Amino acid sequence: MVDVTTLIARCRQGDALAWEALVRGHQGRILGLARHYMRDPEEARDVAQEIFIRVYERLDSFQGSEKFVPWMLSLARNCCIDRLRRLKVRTPDHAVPIEEDPQIPAEGLTAEQDAQRGERSALLYAALDKMSETNREIILLKEIQGLKIEEISTMLSVPVGTVKSRSNRARNELARRIRGLDPSYGGAV
Amino acid sequence: MSCDRIQDRLFEYIDVSLDATAHERVASHLDNCGDCAALAASLNRTGAPDEDLTRAILGRTMRDVCEQSGERIPDWVDGHLDALDTELVAGHVSHCTDCEAISSVMRSMAIDLPSLAEVEPDGHFVDDVMAATADRLPDWVDSTLAAFVEVEPDARFLDEVLAATVRKAPQLSWAARVEEWFAGLFQRPRIAWEGAYLASVVLVLLVGFPGSPLAAVSDKAIQLAKTDPNKIEQPFVALEASLDAAANEAWFTTRKAARSIAIKASVGSGDVYRKAKRDLGTLWTSIASDPVNEQTQTQEQDSTNGESK
Numbered sequence: 001m002v003d004v005t006t007l008i009a010r011c012r013q014g015d016a017l018a019w020e021a022l023v024r025g026h027q028g029r030i031l032g033l034a035r036h037y038m039r040d041p042e043e044a045r046d047v048a049q050e051i052f053i054r055v056y057e058r059l060d061s062f063q064g065s066e067k068f069v070p071w072m073l074s075l076a077r078n079c080c081i082d083r084l085r086r087l088k089v090r091t092p093d094h095a096v097p098i099e100e101d102p103q104i105p106a107e108g109l110t111a112e113q114d115a116q117r118g119e120r121s122a123l124l125y126a127a128l129d130k131m132s133e134t135n136r137e138i139i140l141l142k143e144i145q146g147l148k149i150e151e152i153s154t155m156l157s158v159p160v161g162t163v164k165s166r167s168n169r170a171r172n173e174l175a176r177r178i179r180g181l182d183p184s185y186g187g188a189v
Numbered sequence: 190m191s192c193d194r195i196q197d198r199l200f201e202y203i204d205v206s207l208d209a210t211a212h213e214r215v216a217s218h219l220d221n222c223g224d225c226a227a228l229a230a231s232l233n234r235t236g237a238p239d240e241d242l243t244r245a246i247l248g249r250t251m252r253d254v255c256e257q258s259g260e261r262i263p264d265w266v267d268g269h270l271d272a273l274d275t276e277l278v279a280g281h282v283s284h285c286t287d288c289e290a291i292s293s294v295m296r297s298m299a300i301d302l303p304s305l306a307e308v309e310p311d312g313h314f315v316d317d318v319m320a321a322t323a324d325r326l327p328d329w330v331d332s333t334l335a336a337f338v339e340v341e342p343d344a345r346f347l348d349e350v351l352a353a354t355v356r357k358a359p360q361l362s363w364a365a366r367v368e369e370w371f372a373g374l375f376q377r378p379r380i381a382w383e384g385a386y387l388a389s390v391v392l393v394l395l396v397g398f399p400g401s402p403l404a405a406v407s408d409k410a411i412q413l414a415k416t417d418p419n420k421i422e423q424p425f426v427a428l429e430a431s432l433d434a435a436a437n438e439a440w441f442t443t444r445k446a447a448r449s450i451a452i453k454a455s456v457g458s459g460d461v462y463r464k465a466k467r468d469l470g471t472l473w474t475s476i477a478s479d480p481v482n483e484q485t486q487t488q489e490q491d492s493t494n495g496e497s498k
Binding site: 175 | 259260262264290293294295296297298299301302303304305306307309310311314315317318319321322323
């Protein structure tokens with residue numbers, strides 16, 4: 001896979017193929033983030049498109065010294081929040097139908113393993129759905145998207161220590177909710 | 190060795206902290222003494238810890254053990270704790286089924302959650318994004334094109350440019366430089382602040398400095414401000430009265446002087462009048478007594494009578 005910095009440099013020169021490669025390389029991640037925020041597949045798709053347009057328009061503001069994924073996810077988060085503010089609704093009616101959520105299939109898994117993975121994902125989604133918004137966002141950014149504490153601190157404009165304590169609290173809440181939904185989860189590990 | 194001495198050393202014997210000779214002696218005594226052997230056996234009994242007792246003790250002393258453990262379990266699962274905390278958390282988790290279960294769930298979460306990061310988009314998503322961005326010309330295009338034509342100069346380039354421009358820079362006269370310096374001084378945004386600061390310093394030096402000529406001004410001003418206004422009016426009333434008196438005196442003096450001047454003037458004019466009157470009378474008398482004048486006067490009278498006839 002081509003280095004992101006190279007792709008961005010080519011994008012700035014107007015190379016559409018580089019832009020397409022950038023979109024293809026990050027669309028799943030952006031869509032995943034948008035699904036978590038929007039909780040509605042159609043809204044998530046629309047907002048994901050908006051996110052990429054915003055990324056495209058602001059490629060010049062991206063500094064080569066910073067990492068692209070946190071920068072992009074920060075833009076994505078702001079975009080999602082803007083959209084949610086416009087919608088001003090976030091009712092359970094818009095909750096993501098978990099069984100319809102098409103995850104990227106993992107390579108090298110048998111059908112049975114894939115089914116188990118699907119069940120576990122469904123359980124995680126159900127537990128996440130019951131969490132508070134603050135804890136849910138921390139889980140989304142740190143555990144799911146894999147951002148570092150410092151990156152989340154910058155993104156949310158809160159101190160590193162606060163992010164860390166929130167993260168621990170959120171993980172505890174999620175673990176207890178998962179255990180409440182399925183006490184056998186984690187037993188096989 | 191007596192039983193008492195053996196029993197005193199039983200704990201060390203059980204902990205195997207006696208030297209070899211003493212250990213051997215205690216062992217041989219225990220082989221031959223049933224009471225001491227029974228005591229050693231009871232001391233050596235290490236059963237499983239009573240979990241209920243532990244919980245009862247913790248419940249009456251430090252109740253939030255699981256809560257504190259929960260705060261550290263995420264870092265323990267991630268392996269971010271130091272050696273001491275790792276041992277403490279591991280010790281708690283090994284005896285607490287709830288925390289053990291939570292830690293197991295967290296380990297599974299760490300494996301499963303990252304798989305939720307990406308979602309497979311539908312087949313048209315990329316096409317839609319490409320179509321949406323194709324017609325847009327972002328603001329950074331101009332700067333990009335500008336950057337595209339920029340060429341990295343070599344190290345000597347800047348030196349050469351500076352040398353060339355400095356050599357060709359116009360030489361200003363001394364007066365022009367001073368004028369330029371003053372213009373630059375007053376064009377600075379800070380000049381107002383600096384002027385205010387300078388004025389404040391001068392004011393303080395004039396008024397607040399003990400040896401300055403205006404040092405007493407501030408005290409007098411404060412004293413005046415504290416004075417009753419009714420009392421302040423008294424000096425002005427006295428001043429007004431003295432002014433009135435002076436004005437009256439001046440008026441009387443002036444009027445007196447004017448009057449004497451006028452009297453003198455009128456006396457002088459009377460003398461002149463009287464002298465003129467006397468001179469005129471003398472003149473008329475001399476004219477009337479002159480014979481030429483009398484004859485001429487008669488002829489003029491006759492001719493006047495003839496014409497009237």
